[in-house]
Amino acid sequence: MSRHNLTRRGFLKLAGATGVAASAGITGIPSPLKAAQSNDAKSEMFLHYDRGVQSPSFCEMCFWNCGLNVYTRNGRIHKLEGNPLNPNSNGHLCAKGNSGIDSTYDADRIQHPLIRVGKRGEGKFKKVSWEEASQYVFDKLSPLMKKYGPETLATFMHGTGEPYVHALTKALGSPNIVVPAYSQCLGSREMAWILTFGTGVSGHETYDMANTRHMILFGRNMAGALQVREAEDFAEGLARGAKLTYVDPRLSESCVNATDWLQINPGTDLALALGFIHVIIRDNLVNMDFVSKYCYGFDQLSAHVAQYTPDWASNKCGIDAKTIERIAWDFAKYAPHVVAVPPRRMTRYGNDTQTVRAIAILNALMGNWGVPGGLWVRSGVPIDLPEYEEPKQPTTRRADGAGKGEKYPLAPQNLGRTNGMIEATLTQKPYPIKAWMLYGTNPLFHSSAGTNDIYKAIENLDLLIAIDTQFSDTVMYADVVFPESTYLERDDAPFVQKDKIPFIALREAAIKPIYDTKGCFDICKGIAEKFKIAHWFEHSPTQQIADLYKALSPEQAKKLKDDGVLRFEAVDPYPLASGATPTFRTATGKVQLYVPNLTDFYQEHGDDFAPMPIYKDPIMADSKDTFRLLFGKSPRHTHARTQNNWLLLELQDDNPIWIHPKDAKRLGFSDGQMVYMVNPKTGVKAEHAEKIKVTKRIKEGAVFIHHGFGHTTKAWSRGYEKGIGDNFFVSDDIDPISGAAAFNNGFVTLVKA
Amino acid sequence: MSIINKKGNKNQNLAMVIVGDRCIGCDACYAACKTDWDVLPVKEAYRTKVWDIEGEDNFGNPTIRFLPVLCNHCDNPPCVDVCPTGASFKRDEDGIVLVNSDMCIGCKACMVACPYDARYYDETKASVDKCTFCLPRLNNGLEPACVVTCVGESRNFGDLNDPDSNVAKMMKNATSITRLKEDKGTLPNVYYITINY
Ligand code: SF4
Numbered sequence: 001m002s003r004h005n006l007t008r009r010g011f012l013k014l015a016g017a018t019g020v021a022a023s024a025g026i027t028g029i030p031s032p033l034k035a036a037q038s039n040d041a042k043s044e045m046f047l048h049y050d051r052g053v054q055s056p057s058f059c060e061m062c063f064w065n066c067g068l069n070v071y072t073r074n075g076r077i078h079k080l081e082g083n084p085l086n087p088n089s090n091g092h093l094c095a096k097g098n099s100g101i102d103s104t105y106d107a108d109r110i111q112h113p114l115i116r117v118g119k120r121g122e123g124k125f126k127k128v129s130w131e132e133a134s135q136y137v138f139d140k141l142s143p144l145m146k147k148y149g150p151e152t153l154a155t156f157m158h159g160t161g162e163p164y165v166h167a168l169t170k171a172l173g174s175p176n177i178v179v180p181a182y183s184q185c186l187g188s189r190e191m192a193w194i195l196t197f198g199t200g201v202s203g204h205e206t207y208d209m210a211n212t213r214h215m216i217l218f219g220r221n222m223a224g225a226l227q228v229r230e231a232e233d234f235a236e237g238l239a240r241g242a243k244l245t246y247v248d249p250r251l252s253e254s255c256v257n258a259t260d261w262l263q264i265n266p267g268t269d270l271a272l273a274l275g276f277i278h279v280i281i282r283d284n285l286v287n288m289d290f291v292s293k294y295c296y297g298f299d300q301l302s303a304h305v306a307q308y309t310p311d312w313a314s315n316k317c318g319i320d321a322k323t324i325e326r327i328a329w330d331f332a333k334y335a336p337h338v339v340a341v342p343p344r345r346m347t348r349y350g351n352d353t354q355t356v357r358a359i360a361i362l363n364a365l366m367g368n369w370g371v372p373g374g375l376w377v378r379s380g381v382p383i384d385l386p387e388y389e390e391p392k393q394p395t396t397r398r399a400d401g402a403g404k405g406e407k408y409p410l411a412p413q414n415l416g417r418t419n420g421m422i423e424a425t426l427t428q429k430p431y432p433i434k435a436w437m438l439y440g441t442n443p444l445f446h447s448s449a450g451t452n453d454i455y456k457a458i459e460n461l462d463l464l465i466a467i468d469t470q471f472s473d474t475v476m477y478a479d480v481v482f483p484e485s486t487y488l489e490r491d492d493a494p495f496v497q498k499d500k501i502p503f504i505a506l507r508e509a510a511i512k513p514i515y516d517t518k519g520c521f522d523i524c525k526g527i528a529e530k531f532k533i534a535h536w537f538e539h540s541p542t543q544q545i546a547d548l549y550k551a552l553s554p555e556q557a558k559k560l561k562d563d564g565v566l567r568f569e570a571v572d573p574y575p576l577a578s579g580a581t582p583t584f585r586t587a588t589g590k591v592q593l594y595v596p597n598l599t600d601f602y603q604e605h606g607d608d609f610a611p612m613p614i615y616k617d618p619i620m621a622d623s624k625d626t627f628r629l630l631f632g633k634s635p636r637h638t639h640a641r642t643q644n645n646w647l648l649l650e651l652q653d654d655n656p657i658w659i660h661p662k663d664a665k666r667l668g669f670s671d672g673q674m675v676y677m678v679n680p681k682t683g684v685k686a687e688h689a690e691k692i693k694v695t696k697r698i699k700e701g702a703v704f705i706h707h708g709f710g711h712t713t714k715a716w717s718r719g720y721e722k723g724i725g726d727n728f729f730v731s732d733d734i735d736p737i738s739g740a741a742a743f744n745n746g747f748v749t750l751v752k753a
Numbered sequence: 754m755s756i757i758n759k760k761g762n763k764n765q766n767l768a769m770v771i772v773g774d775r776c777i778g779c780d781a782c783y784a785a786c787k788t789d790w791d792v793l794p795v796k797e798a799y800r801t802k803v804w805d806i807e808g809e810d811n812f813g814n815p816t817i818r819f820l821p822v823l824c825n826h827c828d829n830p831p832c833v834d835v836c837p838t839g840a841s842f843k844r845d846e847d848g849i850v851l852v853n854s855d856m857c858i859g860c861k862a863c864m865v866a867c868p869y870d871a872r873y874y875d876e877t878k879a880s881v882d883k884c885t886f887c888l889p890r891l892n893n894g895l896e897p898a899c900v901v902t903c904v905g906e907s908r909n910f911g912d913l914n915d916p917d918s919n920v921a922k923m924m925k926n927a928t929s930i931t932r933l934k935e936d937k938g939t940l941p942n943v944y945y946i947t948i949n950y
Pocket residue numbers: 823824825826827830831832833850866867868869870871872883939
């Protein structure tokens with residue numbers, strides 16, 4: 001039953017109480033019983049609380065890494081709480097963070113190293129020793145690398161152990177490292193920000209929402225796709241009276257306090273942003289002081305956006321022209337204490353880099369760089385951290401089309417393109433990819449290449465290595481499995497964050513591993529030993545913590561030890577407001593409204609690469625009974641990795657398909673009815689039916705589900721097949737500039753179950 | 754520092770003050786409460802929960818709002834009144850309503866009597882159970898688990914009788930104050946406010 005309609009009254013009946021009748025009967029008990037004990041005696045059992053032993057950590061239920069204090073009683077973790085001194089979360093944790101204990105005590109976990117015995121995907125493994133598992137990798141991978149070259153290995157990674165998998169892959173001689181956080185999530189947003197401001201937004205964004213006066217969120221669901229400090233700042237800013245313009249075809253959690261909800265046509269955010277820019281320039285609302293000093297290409301921009309009138313924008317995005325003007329005026333009125341926020345998972349319609357470019361320009365025109373309520377400037381920790389030598393990135397050509405001279409010349413070599421790597425594995429072009437190593441990633445449930453294609457890609461592999469804490473859907477297809485200790489069971493390298501308040505956080509094992517598992521460092525080192533490249537693994541996480549202590553002053557060391565975190569507050573996040581001259585690491589050294597470094601690509605490839613964003617209509621559904629599939633995050637789950645956590649499942653174990661009442665009516669669907677989702681392009685039908693939620697909260701012509709459900713892994717005793725998954729239905733389009741995925745050009749039909 | 758007075762001082766009025774529009778519906782409170790108190794791992798057992806309230810504005814546009822609920826530690830608690838054994842009781846010194854599991858006979862009369870659906874039956878303890886305002890934590894100088902973790906800083910806790918307490922100040926500055934089902938005459942100690950900062 002969904003969380004929305006469960007009442008305990010029903011349960012009460014089930015549990016056997018007969019309500020008034022029962023209580024009426026029982027009130028007949030003689031009253032002396034009632035006063036048998038004093039209140040003090042009765043309270044006795046409530047006066048003790050053993051907090052237990054505290055150890056420092058940071059959360060790994062998602063990748064924001066909130067500060068954590070772990071409390072252990074008699075060797076068992078009983079509670080996770082936020083570390084109030086950690087600037088990532090200021091003592092709070094979300095539902096996911098609070099539910100992290102189950103990640104460790106879950107009996108469904110991978111409990112020892114495994115080698116496959118059954119058919120791929122059948123889930124039959126035999127228990128082996130660590131030695132055997134590493135030897136297996138050596139025996140299988142060496143001949144492949146000899147035959148096809150070391151680049152035949154591709155690794156996919158997400159998690160705190162990334163640096164070790166990175167090092168192992170490079171030391172083995174393969175350039176094919178992919179970090180899905182780029183092409184499946186942040187890539188287009190980062191690319192646009194770098195082209196405009198010379199620096200990425202990064203995973204820890206720099207929007208000063210707590211102090212802002214007006215924020216425009218372009219599909220950025222601060223409350224739902226929740227990361228703690230951001231959500232705190234969001235709630236704080238609104239509580240202090242900030243205005244919120246929320247742009248989304250769906251009314252999400254973030255609308256709880258929105259001044260305006262703009263239910264935009266999917267895929268047209270760029271038109272709206274260009275409309276805002278047009279009004280701001282037309283009505284002389286630009287912060288010319290900032291723009292004339294620090295921006296490049298204002299005249300070109302003015303000429304370029306003259307065509308994008310509010311009427312034009314309205315026609316495209318479905319928001320009326322008067323509203324566009326009113327919001328643009330109000331936004332500019334509070335400049336520079338305003339912020340326009342691009343989405344986080346900016347892998348949507350294939351025009352994503354240009355859309356974020358327009359959003360970046362909107363910020364630049366307000367002159368909000370380095371001022372309170374705008375964009376703060378992050379600083380690094382002002383100490384010399386221990387440095388460790390790393391293997392060099394091999395210069396061999398990558399297989400995924402990322403990098404100079406390739407199809408996606410701007411895509412970074414150190415992050416790569418997951419979508420490109422899956423395609424290369426599927427086509428075995430430009431050269432054979434015969435081995436995958438997965439660290440904490442689950443391409444089957446996280447990809448744009450269409451899950452069916454990934455099954456086919458996996459068939460092309462001669463070796464699939466998995467390092468994970470749990471049996472994800474893709475781990476079930478692995479040939480050899482290395483079980484990783486969870487974040488509560490292992491030391492990790494110090495967490496160093498550049499930020500408004502830069503800091504270092506510690507993670508020390510709260511308990512010993514409860515199964516036969518190891519940290520990612522030791523796993524990689526074990527494999528490296530077989531290949532005689534273990535010299536890259538000399539500084540264990542525990543050693544790195546010790547090295548850090550040596551680099552600190554005695555006072556700093558004491559603080560870190562006592563608090564589990566070391567904050568550096570003496571940095572200025574608002575340099576412009578303090579009178580400093582900001583610097584921008586772009587080609588021109590200025591904020592680029594016009595990007596001269598795109599000009600060559602523009603001439604070669606056309607409008608997609610224009611130095612100023614050119615609007616292009618989104619791909620549309622071909623019939624009115626075909627719906628655009630939109631998906632987003634639930635505040636109760638992280639990606640596709642927490643749907644076996646008992647507590648989070650309790651909060652959400654289904655994934656209703658949201659549909660507008662008019663669409664439902666036309667199809668003859670009623671609320672709660674079970675339907676199958678079908679991909680008309682591939683003919684794929686969802687494995688099981690799901691109920692629909694009829695709501696005006698979703699735009700007509702689109703349907704919405706949460707990401708991360710519908711797992712096929714039978715090893716998940718609780719999460720197996722709960723809800724439906726988006727991964728069979730999303731599109732595999734690509735943003736031409738960043739090379740990142742564009743998921744939301746997927747269309748579905750619904751069939752009565 | 755202790756949030757509650759030790760014995761002898763009987764004039765505390767412990768209360769939860771929830772700034773309604775700061776709640777973002779994240780359910781962190783639910784999860785923190787369930788883990789701290791080992792509440793049964795079933796959906797029907799919880800001490801606090803957050804309702805999604807979907808509605809429409811005057812123009813027919815959809816709206817969303819979140820309502821965190823928990824035991825109101827009522828000043829006039831019907832659950833205590835109906836309890837045949839005295840297992841359900843209200844502490845004089847601070848107003849906390851508790852269930853002594855040793856005395857509970859599992860008749861569930863209190864579950865029926867509570868207008869707020871605040872109670873659940875714990876088979877393993879053979880007792881009704883509910884929010885304790887985290888008395889075990891309070892008694893050890895810690896704030897309630899749901900308050901500590903509250904991402905929106907919506908939940909606040911303290912003694913309304915102490916004019917210097919955070920909650921007393923918030924109540925003074927509140928622009929609106931409501932309690933749930935006032936018409937039931939239960940006199941709740943959970944307040945929902947709006948406030949200008
Ligand atoms: S909310 Fe219900 S359980 Fe709590 S004191 Fe009031 S009547 Fe009793």
